[in-house]
Amino acid sequence: xxxxxxxxxxxxxxxxxxxxxxxxxxxxxxxxxxxxxxxxxxxxxxxxxxxxxxxxxxxxxxxxxxxxxxxxxxxxxxxxxxxxxxxxxxxxxxxxxxxxxxxxxxxxxxxxxxxxxxxxxxxxxxxxxxxxxxxxxxxxxxxxxxxxxxxxxxxxxxxxxxxxxxxxxxxxxxxxxxxxxxxxxxxxxxxxxxxxxxxxxxxxxxxxxxxxxxxxxxxxxxxxxxxxxxxxxxxxxxxxxxxxxxxxxxxxxxxxx
Amino acid sequence: xxxxxxxxxxxxxxxxxxxxxxxxxxxxxxxxxxxxxxxxxxxxxxxxxxxxxxxxxxxxxxxxxxxxxxxxxxxxxxxxxxxxxxxxxxxxxxxxxxxxxxxxxxxxxxxxxxxxxxxxxxxxxxxxxxxxxxxxxxxxxxxxxxxxxxxxxxxxxxxxxxxxxxxxxxxxxxxxxxxxxxxxxxxxxxxxxxxxxxxxxxxxxxxxxxxxxxxxxxxxxxxxxxxxxxxxxxxxxxxxxxxxxxxxxxxxxxxxxxxxxxxxxxxxxxxxxxxxxxxxxxxxxxxxxxxxxxxxxxxxxxxxxxxxxxxxxxxxxxxxxxxxxxxxxxxxxxxxxxxxxxxxxxxxxxxxxxxxxxxxxxxxxxxxxxxxxxxxxxxxxxxxxxxxxxxxxxxxxxxxxxxxxxxxxxxxxxxxxxxxxxxxxxxxxxxxxxxxxxxxxxxxxxxxxxxxxxxxxxxxxxxxxxxxxxxxxxxxxxxxxxxxxxxxxxxxxxxxxxxxxxxxxxxxxxxxxxxx
Numbered sequence: 001x002x003x004x005x006x007x008x009x010x011x012x013x014x015x016x017x018x019x020x021x022x023x024x025x026x027x028x029x030x031x032x033x034x035x036x037x038x039x040x041x042x043x044x045x046x047x048x049x050x051x052x053x054x055x056x057x058x059x060x061x062x063x064x065x066x067x068x069x070x071x072x073x074x075x076x077x078x079x080x081x082x083x084x085x086x087x088x089x090x091x092x093x094x095x096x097x098x099x100x101x102x103x104x105x106x107x108x109x110x111x112x113x114x115x116x117x118x119x120x121x122x123x124x125x126x127x128x129x130x131x132x133x134x135x136x137x138x139x140x141x142x143x144x145x146x147x148x149x150x151x152x153x154x155x156x157x158x159x160x161x162x163x164x165x166x167x168x169x170x171x172x173x174x175x176x177x178x179x180x181x182x183x184x185x186x187x188x189x190x191x192x193x194x195x196x197x198x199x200x201x202x203x204x205x206x207x208x209x210x211x212x213x214x215x216x217x218x219x220x221x222x223x224x225x226x227x228x229x230x231x232x233x234x235x236x237x238x239x240x241x242x243x244x245x246x247x248x249x250x251x252x253x254x255x256x257x
Numbered sequence: 258x259x260x261x262x263x264x265x266x267x268x269x270x271x272x273x274x275x276x277x278x279x280x281x282x283x284x285x286x287x288x289x290x291x292x293x294x295x296x297x298x299x300x301x302x303x304x305x306x307x308x309x310x311x312x313x314x315x316x317x318x319x320x321x322x323x324x325x326x327x328x329x330x331x332x333x334x335x336x337x338x339x340x341x342x343x344x345x346x347x348x349x350x351x352x353x354x355x356x357x358x359x360x361x362x363x364x365x366x367x368x369x370x371x372x373x374x375x376x377x378x379x380x381x382x383x384x385x386x387x388x389x390x391x392x393x394x395x396x397x398x399x400x401x402x403x404x405x406x407x408x409x410x411x412x413x414x415x416x417x418x419x420x421x422x423x424x425x426x427x428x429x430x431x432x433x434x435x436x437x438x439x440x441x442x443x444x445x446x447x448x449x450x451x452x453x454x455x456x457x458x459x460x461x462x463x464x465x466x467x468x469x470x471x472x473x474x475x476x477x478x479x480x481x482x483x484x485x486x487x488x489x490x491x492x493x494x495x496x497x498x499x500x501x502x503x504x505x506x507x508x509x510x511x512x513x514x515x516x517x518x519x520x521x522x523x524x525x526x527x528x529x530x531x532x533x534x535x536x537x538x539x540x541x542x543x544x545x546x547x548x549x550x551x552x553x554x555x556x557x558x559x560x561x562x563x564x565x566x567x568x569x570x571x572x573x574x575x576x577x578x579x580x581x582x583x584x585x586x587x588x589x590x591x592x593x594x595x596x597x598x599x600x601x602x603x604x605x606x607x608x609x610x611x612x613x614x615x616x617x618x619x620x621x622x623x624x625x626x627x628x629x630x631x632x633x634x635x636x637x638x639x640x641x642x643x644x645x646x647x648x649x650x651x652x653x654x655x656x657x658x659x660x661x662x663x664x665x666x667x668x669x670x671x672x673x674x675x676x677x678x679x680x681x682x683x684x685x686x687x688x689x690x691x692x693x694x695x696x697x698x699x700x701x702x703x704x705x706x707x708x709x710x711x712x713x714x715x716x717x718x719x720x721x722x723x724x725x726x727x728x729x730x731x732x733x734x735x736x737x738x739x740x741x742x743x744x745x746x747x748x749x750x751x752x753x754x755x756x757x758x759x760x761x762x763x764x765x766x767x768x769x770x771x772x773x
Contacts (some may be wrong), residue, residue, distance in 0.1 A: 053677075054678065096580060
C-alpha cells in the first residue's frame with residue numbers, strides 16, 4: 001500500500017485508565033533519519049515499543065515495511081516473526097546480554113534466528129564492530145565496556161540482522177560530544193545505504209546536525225513536525241517551545257534522561 | 258535477588274549432636290537420680306514382647322523387660338522409671354549416665370563386656386533363619402543363601418554373623434533400624450531371608466503370612482542388662498537379684514507370662530547359678546558360624562578396629578557421594594522443569610507445581626523416604642537405592658525449583674526484550690539468555706544445597722542403604738565408642754564437601770571472566 005517504511009495512523013494505547021498514546025500519526029520514508037522529540041512522559045518510548053511489537057496497542061493502524069500489526073492484542077507468532085525481520089531496536093540502556101562477549105552479542109541472532117553459519121556470522125559481526133569502531137573490544141564482556149562502547153556494540157547487534165527500520169531510544173544519552181558526532185556520521189552512512197532510522201531523543205544539537213526531520217510528541221500525539229532548522233528555531237506549538245526553553249537552561253545537554 | 262531456601266529437616270547426626278549437647282547440659286546441671294528410683298533405658302520401638310507402649314495407656318510401657326526391670330527395682334527397694342532411648346544408642350546412653358541400666362533385647366557380646374558392666378545373662382535366645390514358605394526347602398542354612406539378600410537388625414550379633422557370612426559365603430547382608438521391616442521386606446521379595454532372635458522370628462510369624470522359620474540354630478546368644486563400668490557395685494547387687502529370681506522361679510513366671518519360656522532357660526540358669534561370673538562370659542557361644550573371632554574385644558584393639566573398618570568406611574563414603582551426585586542431578590533437572598513450569602505454565606500447571614513444592618518442603622524428608630520405600634511397596638517395589646535416590650532427588654528438586662524460579666525472575670526484563678526484538682523465539686530466549694543468566698545467579702545457593710544434600714543423604718539409612726553415617730554407627734556400636742568413628746566420619750564428609758565448594762567458587766570465577 002503506502003511507500004512508507006513506517007506508517008502509523010491514529011495509534012492509541014492505554015495503560016490502565018491512562019491514555020499514553022492518543023492517536024499518533026507518523027509516516028517515515030525509506031532512508032530518512034527522523035528524530036522523535038518531546039517532554040518525558042509524552043509517549044515517545046511507548047510508541048517505539050509498540051512499533052517493535054513489545055507492547056500491544058489499542059486502536060489505529062500500524063505497519064512496518066508491509067507488515068501490518070492489528071490493534072488490541074499481542075501480535076501472533078507469525079506476525080511477530082515477520083516484524084522482527086523489519087525492525088531493530090537499540091535500547092537506552094543497551095541491554096547487551098551480560099553473560100556474552102561483545103561479538104557473541106552481535107552474532108547471536110544471525111546464527112540462532114537466521115541460521116547463518118557461525119563462522120560467517122562471526123566474521124560479519126567483526127566487520128560491524130569495526131564499522132562501529134569497537135573491534136578492539138570484541139571479546140570484552142558488557143560490564144567491561146564504557147557507555148559509548150556498549151552503545152555501539154548495541155547498534156552493531158541490531159544491524160546484524162539487517163532490519164530496514166532501526167529504532168533508537170536516546171542514542172546520545174551516554175555519549176560525549178565527540179562520540180555523538182561519530183554516532184551521527186555512522187547513522188548518516190546507514191541512511192545513505194537505504195536504512196530508515198527513528199530515534200527518540202532530547203538532544204536538539206544532535207537533531208539539528210543529523211536529522212532529516214523532527215517530530216514533536218506531546219500528551220500522546222504528534223503536535224508538530226518539519227525540518228529541524230525550522231522547527232527548532234521557530235517552534236509553533238507551545239509544547240515545542242517549552243521543550244526548547246528547558247533545553248536552554250541546561251548546561252549538560254548530552255545527558256538528559 | 259536470590260533467597261537461599263531455608264534449610265530443611267536436619268540430618269540425624271545433627272539431631273544426635275544437638276541431643277548430646279542439650280543432654281550433657283541438663284545432665285551436668287542435674288543432681289543424681291533421686292534415691293528410691295531406678296532409671297532404666299530401653300527402646301519402646303523394640304515392641305512386643307520386650308518393651309512396647311501399653312495399648313491401653315500409651316504413656317506406660319509393658320513387656321517382659323519391663324517386668325524384669327520392675328523385679329530388679331523392687332528388690333533394690335526402689336521404683337522403676339523408664340527412659341526411652343534408641344536401641345542402637347543404649348550403650349552410649351548408659352555410659353553417659355542417662356539411666357542406670359539398659360535393657361530390652363541387649364545382647365551379651367565381648368565388646369559390651371569390654372566397655373560396660375554387664376549383668377549375668379537372664380535369657381537365652383537362638384538366632385534363626387526365616388524365609389518365605391516357598392523357599393523353605395531351598396534355603397535351610399546361611400550357606401544356601403549365597404548371592405541372596407539377607408536382612409537383620411543393625412548393631413546385633415545377627416548382623417555380625419551376616420557380615421562374616423558375606424565375606425565367607427557370599428551372601429548380601431542388609432541392615433535395618435528395626436525388627437519389623439526385615440520381615441515385611443522378606444514377604445515383599447526384597448529379601449530372601451532374615452536372620453534374627455527366635456523371639457523376634459516368632460513374633461513376625463504371627464504378624465506376617467507366608468513365612469517359615471528354619472529349625473536349625475545358627476547361633477546362641479543371651480540377653481543381659483548393661484551398666485556403666487563405675488556402677489560395678491550396683492551391677493553385682495543386680496546380679497544377686499537375678500540369681501535369686503532364677504532360683505525362686507520369678508524369672509520363669511515372667512517369661513511364661515510372655516510366652517517365651519522354653520527348655521533352654523532352665524539349662525542356662527543351672528550354668529549361671531553354678532558359675533555366675535564365667536557363665537556365657539565369652540558372649541554367645543560360637544557355633545558353626547562362629548562369633549568370637551569376629552569381635553575385636555576391648556578398647557586396646559581400637560587401632561586394629563580402625564584398620565578393619567576403614568575399607569568399609571571408604572565404601573560407605575563412595576555410596577554417599579554417588580548417591581548425592583545422582584540425587585543432585587535429578588534435583589537440578591526436575592527443579593529446572595518445575596521452575597520453568599511455574600514461571601511459564603498456565604494456572605493449572607502452576608497450581609499443581611506449587612502444591613508439589615509446598616508439600617515437599619512442608620513435610621520431613623524422612624517421612625517421604627518411608628512412604629516411598631515402605632508405603633508404596635504394595636504398588637511399586639522400588640529397590641532401596643532407587644527409592645533413596647528418588648526420595649532425596651525429588652525432595653531437593655522442590656528447593657532447587659525455588660532457587661531457579663527466583664533466579665529466573667531476577668533476570669532483568671530488558672535482557673528478555675532485547676532478545677525478543679532480535680527475533681529469538683521464547684524457547685530461545687529461555688535457553689540462550691534467561692536460563693544462562695539465571696544459572697549464574699543460582700550457582701551459589703545450589704552449591705549450598707549440594708553440601709546440605711551430601712549430609713542429608715545420611716537419612717537414607719532408614720531404607721537399609723548403608724552410607725557413611727550408618728557405617729559409622731555400626732562401627733561405633735561395635736567399638737563401643739563414638740570418638741574415633743565420629744572423627745573419621747567427619748573427615749570423610751569434609752573431604753567430600755570442601756572440594757565441592759572450591760569447584761563451585763572456581764566455576765563462578767570462570768563465568769565472571771570473558772568467554773569465547
